[in-house]
Amino acid sequence: MHYFSAKQFRDQFPAIHSQTIFLDSAATSLKPSLMSQASDDYYRYSGSSVYRGQSPEALTTTKNYELGRNRAAQLINAQSDKNIIWTRGTTESINLITQSYFRNNLAPNDEIIVSELEHHSNLLPWIILAQQTGAKIIKWPVNKHYTLDIESLKPRLSSRTKVVVITQMSNVTGFQPDIAQITLLAHSVGALIVVDGAQGVVHCPIDVSEMDIDFYAFSAHKLYGPTGLGVCYGKTELLAKMPPWHGGGKMLTEVNFEHFTPAPVPYCFEAGTPNIAGVIAFSAALEWLDTIDLPQSETYCCALIEYAYQQLKQLPGFICYSQPNSPLLAFNFAGIHFSDLGLLLTEQKIALRYGQHCAQPLMDAMAISGCLRISVMPYNDQQDIDKFINAVKFALSILNDEDE
Numbered sequence: 001m002h003y004f005s006a007k008q009f010r011d012q013f014p015a016i017h018s019q020t021i022f023l024d025s026a027a028t029s030l031k032p033s034l035m036s037q038a039s040d041d042y043y044r045y046s047g048s049s050v051y052r053g054q055s056p057e058a059l060t061t062t063k064n065y066e067l068g069r070n071r072a073a074q075l076i077n078a079q080s081d082k083n084i085i086w087t088r089g090t091t092e093s094i095n096l097i098t099q100s101y102f103r104n105n106l107a108p109n110d111e112i113i114v115s116e117l118e119h120h121s122n123l124l125p126w127i128i129l130a131q132q133t134g135a136k137i138i139k140w141p142v143n144k145h146y147t148l149d150i151e152s153l154k155p156r157l158s159s160r161t162k163v164v165v166i167t168q169m170s171n172v173t174g175f176q177p178d179i180a181q182i183t184l185l186a187h188s189v190g191a192l193i194v195v196d197g198a199q200g201v202v203h204c205p206i207d208v209s210e211m212d213i214d215f216y217a218f219s220a221h222k223l224y225g226p227t228g229l230g231v232c233y234g235k236t237e238l239l240a241k242m243p244p245w246h247g248g249g250k251m252l253t254e255v256n257f258e259h260f261t262p263a264p265v266p267y268c269f270e271a272g273t274p275n276i277a278g279v280i281a282f283s284a285a286l287e288w289l290d291t292i293d294l295p296q297s298e299t300y301c302c303a304l305i306e307y308a309y310q311q312l313k314q315l316p317g318f319i320c321y322s323q324p325n326s327p328l329l330a331f332n333f334a335g336i337h338f339s340d341l342g343l344l345l346t347e348q349k350i351a352l353r354y355g356q357h358c359a360q361p362l363m364d365a366m367a368i369s370g371c372l373r374i375s376v377m378p379y380n381d382q383q384d385i386d387k388f389i390n391a392v393k394f395a396l397s398i399l400n401d402e403d404e
């Protein structure tokens, strides 16, 4: 049974009651008490490792750790738990995919199509890979609305294309590309698809099996979980072809000085003692999230942003870069530097992001050096937006006054 009450949701998040108005969830979400409680309980009452000891605590810890993997698999409808590899976050997941799969499967002049919307985490690993393999990066540019046209992808696809790299949701514009259609097109020329789900998983978890996604990456910390934990999903047949990339304890079944045999997938990619508390805490967050009516909570978030937009657009010089019906809003005011406004908002205890949002190529395409962004989760409410709007008005009055 799924349910959403904004008030009850907000009550789960102690940090929302701090003096700062938190409008920076696209950077990282606030954490529900039950998440930190699960982590605390693990450290207080168990503290044992996974797959190592045989004590009752150690066995329970291993069971709970694997339950977390199962919940992550269910969230995105992976074929099995074995398709889920724990990493340190989206960034590490994408580096695992590039270094372990693609480095061994690309030849010089093979092509990697990367959209211009991408976060640096889904660009730099591909640039490094291209340097290592001689493969070429082909840019899929944004249009004048800062979205992507499927029509402009088609001529870029050919038998040389080996992979299409795409975000599920832009962290700047909130644009959500049509992943199902892009996947079909990529597959039609024999290319794979790699989806950066860092933002998308928070707002509309994807069905990787139904959509036939090859690789999918996301971070726990943006989805009510702890920092330093992420997921790399891969299709079974692709993971089977990947050599381990980190060597260490528990990623092998036998070793001597000449040779080692890797452990089965996914353990061969999880060398060393993992982030046990992180997985157990994320598992608790996912169990709770499973009770929430996500479409309803998402509608609530988009309505908050619409409420902000309707007021901002009445202020002179307002420029909006983000998509309607989105849980975030990227903007500038003509003639005002984003960092001047950002600083004045920060001083008024508004937590938001201003700068380049780890998306410099997109900033270049927009012909701006940066912008401001507010982003909400269902723990925000209308009063948060009211306080933000008042702070903007006050900041603008100072900045416009300086100009006179």
Ligand code: PMP
Residues within 6 Å of the ligand: 026, 027, 088, 089, 090, 091, 092, 119, 121, 122, 167, 169, 170, 171, 196, 198, 199, 219, 221, 358
């Ligand atoms: N992709 C997108 C779209 C993001 O917004 C982020 C985080 N800002 C990342 C990738 C990287 O995530 P992480 O830093 O958790 O690895």
